[in-house]
Amino acid sequence: MITKSKIIDVLLYASLLIFIVFAVFILCINQDVLYTAHERSEFLIGAHFFYDLMAKPFGLFQYIGGWLSQFLYNPVVGSCMLLGIWGLIYIVGGKAFKLKGSATAVMLLPIAFLLTSLVDLGYWIYDFTVRGYWFSQSVAYLVMLLLLWVARCTPRRWHLVWYVIGLGLYPFFGWFAMLFVICLILTEKPTWSEIIGIVLLVFTAIIWRALLYSDVKMEEVVMAGLPRFVTPSDQNDILSIPFWLVGVVSILIVLAGKYLANKFVPVVCAIAGIIFTISFMYRDNNYTAEMRMMRSAEADKWGEVLDIFTESQKPTISMVMLKNLALMNEGGILDRSFKMGNDINGIYNPDSVHVSFLEIASPVTYYNYGMFNEGFRLNFECGEQTGFSPIYLKMLSRCAFANGELEVVDRFVKLLHGHPYYRDWQPAPVAENVKELHNSYKDELTGVENSDSYVINSISCWYDSDSKVASEQALFFSMLRCDSRRFWASLKHYINLHQGEEFPVHAQEAYIMYYDKSPEEKKMRLPVSQDIYDNYNKFWATLESLIKSGMSQKEIPDKMRDEFGGTYWYYNIFAKKIAR
């Protein structure tokens, strides 16, 4: 016969198991996010980085978090570390809050909030400045619970000492020090001495700001360590909710601990945690596809870039740019690019932060187009805002290496060699394509251009280069820009340099179209495949008939996509362009 205690145990362990499986699953489907986290997480060797962080409250945990984030290079290792920390939080939390049996399952809630905080970031991953974010909150919460456990093991009369310790630990623990003191106060009915503790708590931040942090804004000292998501143009308070909930739930556990000894508590907590994480988790196929494409592009695995792109329905600018870069390296850009698609899904990504090609893929794109000064500059500007994380150090090294600035390469490589997974990293040799493009690039002065269109406008100017690669790119980008004037100049040059080679399909398509429609007089006569010519006529005939049938402007592209979506004409007439 099944006893009541066995039912309780079964419910508890089943709930735990389900939650663990869920957490593992969530981490598994976010492996690309975790890899990107390591690439975008700054941790520099040398004392100055440590002291820079220590100059701010909560800096120690940011430093520890930054160090641990390096292990996300291998997302499996990083995930195991996170799971280990959360396992400890579960065990230590049970001791700290004196939870027994089913009640211990309530610790699943803060763990779910911490898990959520890693997978709800979306595009903020590219543009937030919180150092050590990926581990700092979990580690700090674990240490806070340890402290609470130890404090609660000491006699009641020692609590005042613990309040003072809480005050003393504020520079290291930030808001967790406050949480610790609040939890400790609420464990028993406050005495006079404890009220003094509360008063101390109120002034903790003010005291520490006066003593140590006068160069930091008051509001940043008060809630030190609580991640805030703010850029010069965007703010998102929702992403801070999981951390607020960690605090609120911890306080509620202290207040309502004795009411939690219910056999259904594990089930409720596991389900609540799962629902919370699923509701807040950021899911978007392009979001992870961009991360995978970037990883492959950095490793010069262009075939993989194309494979990932092929899986996408409506690509982003970054994906289109990386795909075209891959085609440049794999060959056939003028035969395949428009077939694969250059229609973009808006300039910015669908999130609460304005992140575009600039933050995601411009470093690797500029480098591969041989635009080393631009690449160096963009990496610098991005690194300056979000920290000199491995992605920027790697691309800065590659740009500097390609530019022959070996002394500065040394600086960045030395910093990278402090990373456990980059100990032997060296910039890859500069590919011949990249060198050729760089040599085609004339020196000119540029200002503060929008980088999305800037790269396209710049490359489309290369029509007078003697490089075969550059002439192909110039022709392609003039087509991407739908610039008939540059098209004719580029085409003339391309034909001269590629004599005896086949006239690429998309170039033929563009040629027919501009020959037919553009006002320029300097046209050339070139042989065009009859199939393409017939298809072109069919394209216009279909378009005309659909217009006559009264179909709306929105419906026509959808109607024509299946038959003509892979042609240059479709791109030229209907697609959302990256730049003009």
Add this chain to the structure above:
Amino acid sequence: MNRYSQLSVLFSAVAVMLLSSCVHNPDVPVSSTEVQNTPDIFPDYCDVTVPCNIAPLNFMLSSEVYSACVARVSTPGGEQRIYGKGVKVQIPEEEWHSMLEVSKGKSLRVEVWGEKDGLWLAFSPFEIHVAEEPIDEYLSYRLIEPSYIVYGYMEIDQRNLTSFEERQVFNNKVACDSPKGQCINCHSYQNYKTDNMMFHARGTAGGTIIVNDGKLKKVDLKRDYTISSGVYPAWHPTAKLIAFSTNKTAQVFHTVNPNKTEVFDSASDLILYDVETDCVSVICSDQELLEVYPTWSPDGKSLYYCKSVPLPEDMRDKDIRTTFQKLQYNLFRRSFDLATRSFGEEELVYDAAMANKSVSLPRVSPDGSYILFAEGQYGCFHIWHHDADIVCITLGEEMPLRLDLSKMNSAGFSDSYPSWSSNGHWIMVASRRDDGNYSRVYLSHFKNGKVGKAFLLPQEDPEHNIYRLKSYNRPEFMVEPVEISVNEFSKVFPK
């Protein structure tokens, strides 16, 4: 053993370990192979002349080549001390200063051993000459990424040159509600002292922050008749006056040129600001030409500045983006009468353009006998120009004599922003010689027109110079620290 005694044993063990890691005086290798050259140490302190009060010249051997380094430092009196931990030589401040004290006017002898592939190499010894002249105790600089348009965290710091203490004067986040922060720049002091000083804060709630006899105020220097608010400042050495340039400045980027960035003015004039009365008067405002970088003579009776040379006729109406490489500046001065606050006629001091060069950032020596400036082929923002070097010429002679600064300048990298210590015996420059991108502070001894080998500002950990991803911008000597706290400075900004 009870719980408490276990804990005390644990703590004692940790304490012993920590202490043993702090104190490390190695022995000189018993056997070694002699190498006929001085060690390739970083920073390069071989045969440099240093102030008698400078912080320890800690250095290191390359960790990629060597596994350990030992150095024996000998004073002229024969006292010897041995240092080395890993590949670094870090000398305790107290011991270093006692060695400097007994070596004034003489030299320290440094022998270095490096362990390579298990074998010790003994390099030829080198000397560190200890000058009798001290250096100003403080230095301030802006720490900023050698960057472009975007800026992140920016701070003006002060460094004690006799130790490694570095403290913040101000940062660009503390007083600004916008996440963008402000751009803070152009810190400047009257006569190396800090009771009269200033810096600019641009952007949200920006202005010029002036400390007048220790009292703080924020002012707006823009007037209807000036082209901008004050930019590059120069405090009059005795009066509460600041000469500024006013500039319309643009920053553009080279797509291929290794200089990477160009900064140029499309308009610039000079103004004089009276700190006491908040009055701004125009010093010179040539409609065609550009005046910039004012600096006073130590007696306050002359104002030196750079002024552009007219462009060839056919280039005058063209976009500056196409003519910037033809824009060159000469060095001029005007006399100044403090009583009437009037300036005399313009006088050419140095015709750089004649030699197809361009000057910027002049600084007159404290005794008024020399003037330093940065010289490149064109323009006035030489920190981005790889060909830029520091030049020193004599003043008061009909034909200015150009001093030999070859030991101070770097080859192929920008040397810019020169300045004199208050006693005139030390020259400081911001140089990009380490890697062409990050500016670092270099110091050189100056005596009777002779300039010593430049040495890098010492750091407690020599690798700090590698790992700090910031440039030292606008290094300025000070004889005393800025006592006003960051918090106090921040109070002049409206909340």
